[in-house]
Amino acid sequence: MSLKIVVLAKQVPDTRNVGKDAMTPEGTVNRAALPAIFNPDDLNALEQALRLKEQYPGSTVGILTMGPPRAGEIIRQGLYRGADTGWLLTDRLFAGADTLATSYALATAIKKIGDVDIVIGGRQAIDGDTAQVGPQVAQKLGLNQVTYAEEIKKIENGVATIERRIDGGAETVEAPLPLVVTVNGTAAPCRPQNVRLVMKYKYATCPLERPAEDPRADLYAERPYLTLTQWSVADVDGDPQQCGLAGSPTKVKTVQNIVFQAKESKTLTAADADVEGLIQELLNEKIIG
Amino acid sequence: MANYFTDHPEIAFYLNHPLMKRIVELKERNFTEAEKYPEAPVDHEDCIENYKRLLDVLGDIAANIIEPNSESVDLEGPHLENGRMIYASKTVENLRALRQAGLSGVSQPRRYGGLNLPNIVFSMCSEIVAAADASFQNIWSLQSCADTLYEFGSEDQRQRFLPRICAGETMSMDLTEPDAGSDLQRVMLKATYSEKDGCWLLNGVKRFITNGDSDIHLVLARSEEGTTDGRGLSMFIYDKRQGGVNVRHIEHKLGIHGSPTCELTYKNAKAELCGSTRMGLIKYVMSLMNAARLGIGGQSTGLSQEAVNEAFKYASERAQFGQTIEHFPGVYDMLSRMKAKLDASRTLLYHTAAHVDVYKCLEDIARERALTADEKAEMKKYTRLADAFTPLCKGTSSEYANQNAYDCVSVHGGSGFIMEYKCQRLMRDARIFSIYEGTTQLQVVAAVRYITNGTYLQIMREMLENEVAPALEPLRQRVAKLVDIYEQSVEAVKAYDNQEVLDFLARRLYDMAGEIVMALLLLGDATKAPELFEKSARVYARMAEETVLGKSAYIQNFNVEDLPAFRAVEAE
Numbered sequence: 001m002s003l004k005i006v007v008l009a010k011q012v013p014d015t016r017n018v019g020k021d022a023m024t025p026e027g028t029v030n031r032a033a034l035p036a037i038f039n040p041d042d043l044n045a046l047e048q049a050l051r052l053k054e055q056y057p058g059s060t061v062g063i064l065t066m067g068p069p070r071a072g073e074i075i076r077q078g079l080y081r082g083a084d085t086g087w088l089l090t091d092r093l094f095a096g097a098d099t100l101a102t103s104y105a106l107a108t109a110i111k112k113i114g115d116v117d118i119v120i121g122g123r124q125a126i127d128g129d130t131a132q133v134g135p136q137v138a139q140k141l142g143l144n145q146v147t148y149a150e151e152i153k154k155i156e157n158g159v160a161t162i163e164r165r166i167d168g169g170a171e172t173v174e175a176p177l178p179l180v181v182t183v184n185g186t187a188a189p190c191r192p193q194n195v196r197l198v199m200k201y202k203y204a205t206c207p208l209e210r211p212a213e214d215p216r217a218d219l220y221a222e223r224p225y226l227t228l229t230q231w232s233v234a235d236v237d238g239d240p241q242q243c244g245l246a247g248s249p250t251k252v253k254t255v256q257n258i259v260f261q262a263k264e265s266k267t268l269t270a271a272d273a274d275v276e277g278l279i280q281e282l283l284n285e286k287i288i289g
Numbered sequence: 290m291a292n293y294f295t296d297h298p299e300i301a302f303y304l305n306h307p308l309m310k311r312i313v314e315l316k317e318r319n320f321t322e323a324e325k326y327p328e329a330p331v332d333h334e335d336c337i338e339n340y341k342r343l344l345d346v347l348g349d350i351a352a353n354i355i356e357p358n359s360e361s362v363d364l365e366g367p368h369l370e371n372g373r374m375i376y377a378s379k380t381v382e383n384l385r386a387l388r389q390a391g392l393s394g395v396s397q398p399r400r401y402g403g404l405n406l407p408n409i410v411f412s413m414c415s416e417i418v419a420a421a422d423a424s425f426q427n428i429w430s431l432q433s434c435a436d437t438l439y440e441f442g443s444e445d446q447r448q449r450f451l452p453r454i455c456a457g458e459t460m461s462m463d464l465t466e467p468d469a470g471s472d473l474q475r476v477m478l479k480a481t482y483s484e485k486d487g488c489w490l491l492n493g494v495k496r497f498i499t500n501g502d503s504d505i506h507l508v509l510a511r512s513e514e515g516t517t518d519g520r521g522l523s524m525f526i527y528d529k530r531q532g533g534v535n536v537r538h539i540e541h542k543l544g545i546h547g548s549p550t551c552e553l554t555y556k557n558a559k560a561e562l563c564g565s566t567r568m569g570l571i572k573y574v575m576s577l578m579n580a581a582r583l584g585i586g587g588q589s590t591g592l593s594q595e596a597v598n599e600a601f602k603y604a605s606e607r608a609q610f611g612q613t614i615e616h617f618p619g620v621y622d623m624l625s626r627m628k629a630k631l632d633a634s635r636t637l638l639y640h641t642a643a644h645v646d647v648y649k650c651l652e653d654i655a656r657e658r659a660l661t662a663d664e665k666a667e668m669k670k671y672t673r674l675a676d677a678f679t680p681l682c683k684g685t686s687s688e689y690a691n692q693n694a695y696d697c698v699s700v701h702g703g704s705g706f707i708m709e710y711k712c713q714r715l716m717r718d719a720r721i722f723s724i725y726e727g728t729t730q731l732q733v734v735a736a737v738r739y740i741t742n743g744t745y746l747q748i749m750r751e752m753l754e755n756e757v758a759p760a761l762e763p764l765r766q767r768v769a770k771l772v773d774i775y776e777q778s779v780e781a782v783k784a785y786d787n788q789e790v791l792d793f794l795a796r797r798l799y800d801m802a803g804e805i806v807m808a809l810l811l812l813g814d815a816t817k818a819p820e821l822f823e824k825s826a827r828v829y830a831r832m833a834e835e836t837v838l839g840k841s842a843y844i845q846n847f848n849v850e851d852l853p854a855f856r857a858v859e860a861e
Contacts, residue, residue, distance in 0.1 A: 017290070191389045191390075192346060192349070192350050192386050192389055192390040193346045193349075193390060194389065194390055194391040195342065195346050195347075195390055195392060196328045196391045196404065197328075197391075198342045198343070199327075199328035199329075199330075199339045199404075200327040200328045202338065202339075202342055219331065223327070225327075
């Protein structure tokens with residue numbers, strides 16, 4: 001049995017190593033000051049995909065990512081670890097997407113890729129921390145989903161056995177393919193880059209990433225694997241109205257720095273009145289609803 | 290994220306070594322493999338880029354897997370179970386990461402699954418791994434035994450064993466026995482050819498075998514019955530899959546706890562001959578040991594680097610008398626000397642490795658075709674340089690690693706004596722470096738001929754011809770004076786025409802030679818990259834002056850009548 005596996009991966013600012021100039025005076029993320037990295041949970045997802053590939057010979061792993069041309073680095077990082085291919089969704093029309101527009105774009109691309117058995121992504125990205133994209137992709141494609149996965153144990157007769165983390169422990173579930181899985185950061189860490197693959201793919205680039213005078217231009221003609229696939233909205237037959245800023249109902253009005261202090265804490269009991277009071281308060285503060 | 294390669298730009302500097310162009314050209318046979326192997330380089334720049342990428346991956350694994358595991362490895366260590374050695378659990382994790390990264394058998398040709406790395410890059414890998422965990426470097430760098438198997442094994446043996454090593458199987462070199470340490474001619478392990486089994490059988494005991502339960506062993510054994518010297522010894526390949534070798538004991542050591550040091554018993558262990566009989570010690574083990582000495586040079590330099598890192602970090606954090614202790618002259622004197630010794634070890638290491646590479650590459654090409662007269666002359670030149678530099682490199686870098694670990698503890702003050710700090714481990718780990726693979730005293734023995742025959746002096750005189758940056762010229766002139774003093778000291782010792790006096794004073798001459806050579810190398814490096822090396826060049830040249838003058842005084846004022854005052858026992 002061979003599987004066609006797609007890993008959803010995102011290039012994110014490294015919010016875990018925040019320096020003094022990580023925020024602009026306006027309170028938005030200063031992306032220039034933070035190195036762009038492979039979203040950590042997505043690396044856990046990639047490891048699960050690579051293990052499946054080893055377990056079921058003939059399987060392929062492809063990296064699907066969306067971002068500016070430099071996000072081609074995410075595909076290279078995947079190739080260095082054993083992925084077979086990748087697709088970069090890059091187009092000005094994709095820019096400014098919230099989770100809804102992102103999952104629309106990814107789902108459209110997955111349809112374009114076709115015959116995908118299993119889509120694996122990290123639980124959430126460290127920039128937005130929503131954990132919404134994976135589930136929304138599943139919903140848009142009408143696929144089953146398993147979230148908070150710790151380990152994809154096996155796939156037999158078209159059914160995946162997956163251990164997922166729940167409050168206070170773990171549970172093992174079964175789900176039929178095709179399937180979307182989101183993986184926890186506590187799952188097995190991703191294997192290191194393989195130096196032989198790094199040497200092979202180090203010049204692999206999307207056409208948009210390449211400088212006009214590329215010293216390695218001759219190689220691209222000889223070695224097709226050095227040209228990564230880049231797709232625009234039109235390439236995936238996407239609806240521009242559902243992509244990017246146009247397709248994103250979420251609008252950021254302001255960003256505030258909030259420092260929680262112990263004196264602001266409140267102790268509530270499990271009594272209905274307390275719970276109701278809390279819900280009302282959260283609604284009033286527009287934190288939920 | 291921390292990375293042992295990119296955090297120390299001094300390492301990458303040596304990828305611009307003037308010999309690098311030649312090494313790559315020879316090693317890559319003019320880039321003919323690029324058509325066959327997608328990872329093979331297409332030109333020189335591509336090749337250097339490959340090396341950098343590889344070192345970057347290793348630097349990342351070293352900083353983020355091996356180093357974080359190192360304390361646990363030190364505390365847990367390996368253990369014995371039913372005649373088998375079991376690694377510390379985190380050692381297994383380290384091995385898996387490096388295997389997944391494809392960093393096994395890296396110096397082997399691509400046709401056997403290797404990456405065709407030259408010694409200079411392999412030494413950089415050794416340094417990086419050792420900085421993260423010196424004990425793990427022992428296990429990892431033993432893959433260089435494959436070089437000896439490649440050089441002297443048959444094509445059939447190469448095809449059977451080398452791909453396994455490139456896939457991550459481990460190696461050991463089984464040389465030492467209870468009565469054969471520095472004096473390997475006394476090896477007794479018996480090899481007898483069995484007509485019935487159609488192979489050799491090994492019987493006996495080996496002791497102090499690093500990584501002794503490895504997958505593939507190179508074993509020194511006595512194949513010629515009735516002989517008692519080195520000419521009766523041959524080298525064998527023992528494959529663990531054959532069975533017959535058990536681990537009887539794992540040593541409890543002062544340091545490098547993660548590195549299993551095994552006592553092995555051989556009971557009719559099936560083995561195959563590597564190369565010809567009787568050449569085991571005199572040819573193959575000598576080659577093995579030279580490579581191993583370079584390995585210890587890398588291990589020592591890596592540990593020196595870590596000692597420097599720990600000391601500088603502590604000195605920048607610890608405040609006393611209202612300021613961090615790095616501001617006190619007594620402390621920064623120590624710190625600057627540590628860094629200077631580190632940089633001196635490193636420049637000598639990579640120059641030595643570059644010399645080894647040129648002659649080894651030519652030697653390998655000579656297996657394919659006859660060398661031209663120019664190539665033969667080139668090979669001879671670099672063989673001599675490598676032979677002269679290797680004992681200097683092993684001896685001085687291992688002594689410096691010890692001194693740096695000691696000073697690292699000193700910088701930590703009382704905290705340095707507490708087991709929670711890493712510096713105590715560095716001190717324990719370093720202690721063996723100046724002992725195994727030939728003690729410092731034996732490095733002096735190996736170097737003494739290059740002292741008396743003028744090789745070192747000639748190297749120094751040639752290096753003095755190189756121009757240095759104008760700012761460093763006064764220092765170069767001071768070092769030039771040291772060269773004269775060294776020459777006078779050598780002549781003074783030779784004038785005694787007395788072997789015991791020469792052997793007794795040789796260590797002083799050896800130290801002087803090493804210090805002057807390293808001072809000159811650093812002046813050269815500082816001329817090319819002042820931002821990296823000028824400070825160390827200035828500190829080190831002064832250190833060399835301080836000790837060369839002292840040693841010269843010792844030699845000039847020495848009197849042959851003084852010898853009895855030193856002897857432990859009266860001469861018979």
